[in-house]
Amino acid sequence: MKVFAGNSNRHLAEAICNYLNVPLGRASVRRFADQEIFVEIQENVRGEDVFLVQPTSFPTNDHLMELLIMIDAMRRSSARRITAVLPYFGYARQDRRASGRTPISAKLVANLITEAGADRVLTLDLHAGQIQGFFDIPTDNLYALPILTRDIKANYDIGNVMVVSPDVGGVVRARALAKRLDCLLAIVDKRRDRPGESEVMNVIGDVSGKDCLLIDDIVDSGGTLCNAADALLARGAASVTAYITHGVLSGGAVTRVANSQLKELVITDSIQPTTAVLSAPNIRVITTAGLIGEAINRTSQEESVSSLFD
Amino acid sequence: MKVFAGNSNRHLAEAICNYLNVPLGRASVRRFADQEIFVEIQENVRGEDVFLVQPTSFPTNDHLMELLIMIDAMRRSSARRITAVLPYFGYARQDRRASGRTPISAKLVANLITEAGADRVLTLDLHAGQIQGFFDIPTDNLYALPILTRDIKANYDIGNVMVVSPDVGGVVRARALAKRLDCLLAIVDKRRDRPGESEVMNVIGDVSGKDCLLIDDIVDSGGTLCNAADALLARGAASVTAYITHGVLSGGAVTRVANSQLKELVITDSIQPTTAVLSAPNIRVITTAGLIGEAINRTSQEESVSSLFD
Ligand SMILES: Nc1ncnc2c1ncn2[C@@H]1O[C@H](COP(=O)(O)O)[C@@H](O)[C@H]1O
Ligand SMILES: Nc1ncnc2c1ncn2[C@@H]1O[C@H](COP(=O)(O)O)[C@@H](O)[C@H]1O
Numbered sequence: 001m002k003v004f005a006g007n008s009n010r011h012l013a014e015a016i017c018n019y020l021n022v023p024l025g026r027a028s029v030r031r032f033a034d035q036e037i038f039v040e041i042q043e044n045v046r047g048e049d050v051f052l053v054q055p056t057s058f059p060t061n062d063h064l065m066e067l068l069i070m071i072d073a074m075r076r077s078s079a080r081r082i083t084a085v086l087p088y089f090g091y092a093r094q095d096r097r098a099s100g101r102t103p104i105s106a107k108l109v110a111n112l113i114t115e116a117g118a119d120r121v122l123t124l125d126l127h128a129g130q131i132q133g134f135f136d137i138p139t140d141n142l143y144a145l146p147i148l149t150r151d152i153k154a155n156y157d158i159g160n161v162m163v164v165s166p167d168v169g170g171v172v173r174a175r176a177l178a179k180r181l182d183c184l185l186a187i188v189d190k191r192r193d194r195p196g197e198s199e200v201m202n203v204i205g206d207v208s209g210k211d212c213l214l215i216d217d218i219v220d221s222g223g224t225l226c227n228a229a230d231a232l233l234a235r236g237a238a239s240v241t242a243y244i245t246h247g248v249l250s251g252g253a254v255t256r257v258a259n260s261q262l263k264e265l266v267i268t269d270s271i272q273p274t275t276a277v278l279s280a281p282n283i284r285v286i287t288t289a290g291l292i293g294e295a296i297n298r299t300s301q302e303e304s305v306s307s308l309f310d
Numbered sequence: 311m312k313v314f315a316g317n318s319n320r321h322l323a324e325a326i327c328n329y330l331n332v333p334l335g336r337a338s339v340r341r342f343a344d345q346e347i348f349v350e351i352q353e354n355v356r357g358e359d360v361f362l363v364q365p366t367s368f369p370t371n372d373h374l375m376e377l378l379i380m381i382d383a384m385r386r387s388s389a390r391r392i393t394a395v396l397p398y399f400g401y402a403r404q405d406r407r408a409s410g411r412t413p414i415s416a417k418l419v420a421n422l423i424t425e426a427g428a429d430r431v432l433t434l435d436l437h438a439g440q441i442q443g444f445f446d447i448p449t450d451n452l453y454a455l456p457i458l459t460r461d462i463k464a465n466y467d468i469g470n471v472m473v474v475s476p477d478v479g480g481v482v483r484a485r486a487l488a489k490r491l492d493c494l495l496a497i498v499d500k501r502r503d504r505p506g507e508s509e510v511m512n513v514i515g516d517v518s519g520k521d522c523l524l525i526d527d528i529v530d531s532g533g534t535l536c537n538a539a540d541a542l543l544a545r546g547a548a549s550v551t552a553y554i555t556h557g558v559l560s561g562g563a564v565t566r567v568a569n570s571q572l573k574e575l576v577i578t579d580s581i582q583p584t585t586a587v588l589s590a591p592n593i594r595v596i597t598t599a600g601l602i603g604e605a606i607n608r609t610s611q612e613e614s615v616s617s618l619f620d
Contacts, residue, residue: 033560041411061375072413101351103382115425250343
């Protein structure tokens with residue numbers, strides 16, 4: 001088994017290799033003067049079981065092309081099997097037609113990865129489980145839940161915790177965590193009664209005195225989380241922390257979170273944190289290297305990864 | 311027939327529509343906050359013969375993804391036939407394996423365009439004719455030669471012109487122009503005898519007193535052209551002008567050309583010229599809109615485009 005990485009999350013790739021006790025495969029993924037990507041695999045991969053660690057986070061198009069070109073280079077170098085490891089799957093939110101004449105970019109991306117020559121795909125907390133169905137090649141989707149649960153148990157008195165979904169769309173995900181922690185569930189229900197009117201935050205469930213844990217898969221602008229924190233504290237919550245798998249954190253999100261009433265935003269390293277994220281006072285990053293490393297280990301030994309969810 | 315454009319060369323797309331006397335199709339090709347591309351086709355395309363004008367110039371990965379996502383949106387909107395119009399085909403120079411474990415990115419890109427759902431491809435002065443063979447769908451590759459020839463005849467005394475290939479790789483292309491103009495051909499032969507030694511410019515052919523026209527498909531850094539101009543003038547050439555189809559002009563290329571001994575660099579609008587290019591003292595842009603417009607017209611009428619090369 002050999003693990004390679006593009007440029008989107010070399011820290012995570014190195015941590016995965018550390019877990020697996022293998023060196024990171026040598027590959028040069030650079031740019032020509034016109035910024036076209038050039039890839040050269042610098043060690044023999046003939047007959048190898050190859051894993052390419054490359055979340056397609058910002059800049060998504062560049063990171064996706066790096067992945068596709070690396071797959072092409074691996075295939076032409078006679079790798080036996082190529083697994084694309086995408087801890088963050090870009091374009092996942094474009095997983096259905098939003099309106100009339102729009103694309104389904106998540107399906108397009110699935111087709112591109114397959115067409116380039118991937119044999120398997122390994123993902124983490126996919127935005128929608130349906131995206132696995134966009135692939136005809138085998139897929140495994142890992143859950144960050146066990147990692148998040150461990151961190152929560154180490155930091156909170158579970159007896160006083162309330163899991164909160166920041167919107168109705170995330171209730172199923174939040175419920176899975178609440179069940180696992182054996183604690184109560186509340187929901188923030190954002191509603192705009194008429195177009196142009198400002199949104200009203202309703203909280204379903206009694207959060208007074210509780211340590212609220214907002215749970216979701218993606219934090220992008222951070223607006224939803226910060227507004228939910230305000231609403232929960234206004235209803236008497238003791239504290240509000242957010243546990244979110246993928247820290248997209250576009251635009252002014254880091255500043256918004258830093259200036260918010262959130263006690264802490266806990267994200268994973270599925271997307272390589274920027275220095276701004278790492279130096280934010282109330283953002284903490286926990287690693288998925290062990291989880292992904294173990295999944296790679298089992299995949300290469302033709303074992304199931306499902307027990308990783310216990 | 312309907313013509314749409316992504317963001318890579320809207321000027322050319324509008325000029326093509328002007329030639330065809332049709333309005334540019336309404337489509338929104340924008341970015342989400344995390345810079346993922348979002349496409350919405352804003353008019354009915356059901357049953358239509360659709361042409362997407364989108365050279366995959368810098369930033370190539372973004373422009374390629376715009377094209378692929380637009381194709382996906384068009385296909386899902388029941389367009390009858392989708393022709394991808396790529397006046398400049400990014401990644402064309404990665405058309406064979408440069409060394410051991412490298413990709414063939416031009417072939418990958420051909421597969422991606424096909425997989426997204428294009429029915430035909432229309433290109434201009436492809437870096438290598440072989441790239442047409444990378445596609446299993448019909449392709450037409452237009453030549454800029456008739457446009458360049460017209461411009462040369464309007465500006466030069468053909469009796470005193472010498473066509474020059476800036477390197478041995480471009481001799482076939484240069485010879486086609488020399489034959490068409492019925493004038494002589496010279497070659498600049500760049501040679502490095504030992505690694506580390508500086509390159510020596512040999513000129514094959516007597517250029518003294520001649521108006522030299524350097525001809526090639528791509529100008530990237532501009533270094534080759536500027537050095538060739540020096541070598542030709544040192545051998546007594548009267549003037550040196552370059553006619554190059556695709557103005558990639560990476561890095562400091564525009565400044566390099568402006569400070570060079572080149573009388574003029576003439577490029578086409580296959581790549582949308584930047585303001586730096588447009589304000590350079592010795593760079594001139596000629597349009598391919600009529601050529602491409604006529605090819606679109608004939609394609610939509612199921613006529614051959616080959617007579618466009620006369
Ligand atoms: N990169 C993106 N950033 C923000 N919104 C997106 C993005 N991609 C898709 N969307 C939109 O997000 C919505 C889907 O989100 P969700 O309901 O959470 O699955 C759709 O309306 C999409 O148009
Ligand atoms: N975008 C690019 N910029 C510069 N060189 C490239 C680019 N893409 C490919 N190449 C290299 O250009 C060479 C092919 O150029 P040519 O011999 O003119 O076809 C190969 O060695 C490629 O590695």
